[in-house]
Amino acid sequence: MSINDRILTPFTLPNGVELKNRLLMAPMTTCTGINNGMVSPELVEYYRVRAGSIGAVIVECCFIDDKGLAFPGAIGIDHDDKVAGLAQIAAAIKGQGSKAILQIYHGGRMVEPELIGGNSPVGPSAIAAPREGAAKPLALTGEQVDYTIYQFGEGVRRAIEAGFDGVEIHGANTYLIQQFYSPHSNQRTDHWGGSRDNRTRFPLAVLDITHSMARQYADPSFIIGYRFSPEELEEPGIRFADTMYLLEKLAQRGLDYLHFSMGYFLRPSIVDTQDPAPLIEKYIAMRSAELARVPVMGVGGVVNKTDTDMALEHGYDLVAVGKACIAYPDWTDRIASQQTLELFIDSTKREELTIPEPLWRFSLVDAMIRDMSLSSKKFKAGVFQEKVQTDDDSQPVINVSLETDRITDVTLQPDASLDVAFVTSFETIRSRILDANSPHVDAVSGATTQSESVKKAVAKALAKSCKAQILEEGGNPAASQNYDVVVIGSGGAGLAAAIQASDDGARVLVIEKMSGIGGNTIKASAGMNAAETRFQKLKGIVDSKEWFYQETLKGGNYKNNTVLLNRFVEQAPLAVEWLADRGIELNDITITGGMSVDRTHRPADGSAVGGYLISGLVKNLNKRNIDVMLDTSVTEILYQQGVVTGVRVLNEDQEQLTIVSKSVVVASGGFSANSEMVVKYRPELAGFVTTNHKGATGSGIALLEQIGAGTVDMGEIQIHPTVEQTTSYLISESIRGGGAILVNQNGQRFFNEMETRDKVSAAIINLPEKYAYIVFDEQVRLKNKAADEYLARGFVISADTPQALAAELNIDPQTLQATLARYSGFVEAQCDSDFGRSSALRHPVNQGPFYAIRIAPGVHHTMGGVVINADSAVLDSQNQVINGAFAAGEVVGGLHGNNRIGGNAVADIIIFGIQAGNQAASYALR
Structure with missing residues (x-):
């Protein structure tokens, strides 16, 4: 046989x-x-x-x-x-x-x-x-x-x-x-x-x-x-x-x-x-x-x-x-x-x-869901070698083997000095890259830095191969490339815009100055606010767009641009469905400060929304043949005879390139990580940590200002009340929305935890110690996966009893026990007679283990930015449309007034990202 x-x-x-x-x-x-x-x-x-x-x-x-x-x-x-x-x-x-x-x-x-x-x-x-x-x-x-x-x-x-x-x-x-x-x-x-x-x-x-x-x-x-x-x-x-x-x-x-x-x-x-x-x-x-x-x-x-x-x-x-x-x-x-x-x-x-x-x-x-993002590119077949930049400067070498249309292998050059952990994670990221035929894949859990360095090296090898193929065909790699829509920024707004523009028939390029995709969105934790959604109805949650509108207006102290706010509220449930149609389902619902109804949509397992959202959007990006340039800064938006004509960029190799485009979507985020710019508008925020990634420098605002864009609310900078100070890590509002409380160093509550961020931050700053503890029990932890992440990162102090937790925090045990008992009584009565908390009174804080995280405010969101109309078109200082320029996300000002409600940022980036992509494609293809 x-x-x-x-x-x-x-x-x-x-x-x-x-x-x-x-x-x-x-x-x-x-x-x-x-x-x-x-x-x-x-x-x-x-x-x-x-x-x-x-x-x-x-x-x-x-x-x-x-x-x-x-x-x-x-x-x-x-x-x-x-x-x-x-x-x-x-x-x-x-x-x-x-x-x-x-x-x-x-x-x-x-x-x-x-x-x-x-x-x-x-x-x-x-x-x-x-x-x-x-x-x-x-x-x-x-x-x-x-x-x-x-x-x-x-x-x-x-x-x-x-x-x-x-x-x-x-x-x-x-x-x-x-x-x-x-x-x-x-x-x-x-x-x-x-x-x-x-x-x-x-x-x-x-x-x-x-x-x-x-x-x-x-x-x-x-x-x-x-x-x-x-x-x-x-x-x-x-x-x-x-x-x-x-x-x-x-x-x-x-x-x-x-x-x-x-x-x-x-x-x-x-x-x-x-x-x-x-x-x-x-x-x-x-x-x-x-x-x-x-x-x-x-x-x-x-x-x-x-x-x-x-x-x-x-x-x-x-x-x-x-x-x-x-x-x-x-x-x-x-x-x-x-x-x-x-x-x-x-x-x-x-x-x-x-x-x-x-x-x-x-x-x-x-990784098996086919990524065709490289199908339009032509590689020069062969093996291209790149060094991987690691934290310990060991610089391992990889060999990227290519056919004319695909990656056939990624191998690690033998090196006895290589760290075992690097070699182990390399095998996993290699498999993902080969299966997806793209370096744009999820990083290996527990080895993010190593994964990103390998992905970057592979991307550089692909770029070398593309250039080599162009030269072999007699072309000029530095010649201008042509697109219908260029999107600046790869956070949620940029990716949503790119996907929608592509779906509308445009040829799209995404340009990102950082080494990886995701922007500040990848750090988002709470969820996406929307009213009258299918998922609310399935859970029996009664909500209305009018309530959502009024609470957002009140949260922004009535300084919101009401035209943008109306569009925002109306489009929010449609944006939730837009995501679901693309395999990104936010069907679990919680609440954030300033809201009266559970309307913060997040993944089914209660995990942080950012990573889940970016992973899903990147998968959609890859399926649509959308080109991405990483480590590339836009130095100028080209604007001639009253219209946008393209962008000029500087890549990692310090090459200046011109990209011709009929329209541009700027979705590069805010400026919370630009301390000089923050202090320029708010001197009192000098020395505050920021929750934002280091790319949030306001560069997109400057680019648009160069072509005449107007700005609004630049001094409206939000500090988030619950930031772990040693790492600048944001502790999600969903923890308080899940039932946690805030206590001072005396072990006492001092404010309504579900008030808006500006008010809670001010209350913490007014404490003698300038910090507080967010305290919760096992019931909150079980329903909020973000809490498990904080535990794993070592932020959390835990103990089996309130008294033991108080000892760990150097708080009087009887005081903390009395605080928890009093709050638990308010939960039973569904009435907080001390501070008027009326939402997220979910259950008594009485089931051990008990947990605490020390927090203080940090710079979190810049509400100011460029001026747009309801269709996401950028306006100049006379409120006239700048033809071909569109913007979405935190680069835009006006929507949030002087205080952003938790969960509204994710809604903002998706709603206006979709809209900017649609309008940019429509403009370019007219």
């Missing part, structure tokens, strides 16, 4: 169970768990449609301890109440004719504190993972190690009760089991650590208890697999010989399969980079006769039947298929019929492909 025939024929495991073929769906996290790890109906359907023709489905990793989840939206097997939901998945898979296997794990030190209530993760030793921002874990005691093994056993019991055909023990991906075997993460001195033999004890104990549970509760057909990562980059770390030693011991205990965990099934060593031999070849050569009896499974990079055949040729017995099963639920049928597949997902097919919404937004899938 040929290898080509073998992949689709039955295969018998060591326990006698027959799989209908040698193909398995790989375990891939979907982030679709609900209510602390329960199974959702859409997750059941996701697995149902992918079962059937494939031999087995390995269901994504299930945490065996609620302190062991390594992903948001993870599913759990930590309690008996999870069994019913998991049973639905097992029944759905088996009902279609495939075997159902459940992967079980504990994340150990790889767990982020924000996922477990701000608590510290645990590990074999108190040694943090070598990655940016990694938390130092608490070392498990001997008793806790024993209990964790018991928890693995209970997980197996529950899997059997749920009807699964087997379990896969997750001993890979640097999670807890691997951590116990690693000499880097396990530096214990008891019998669980030290020698290599001692370090094998934990994985062997987990396998032993798995066998014990299978003997007690399952029949002999129960499948037991083990997933492993063959090497670690850490020093000291697991090497391939160590892995073989462990696998031999596992095989002696009995396994039905071993599962290599690698990004590519023919990957060579990541330690010995001079040896090109695939690790599977080394494995075959080194294994004993006993280990050879255990089938071995490969995973990574399998898309077509040629890939599966190659895996068998190199010695794999089984093949696990990952992303291809997401993109093609009927993948097995397709390869059986000899189809040649391309790994991408049509952006309009989410529901048809039964991909749950959280998975659709997860980077694994996001």
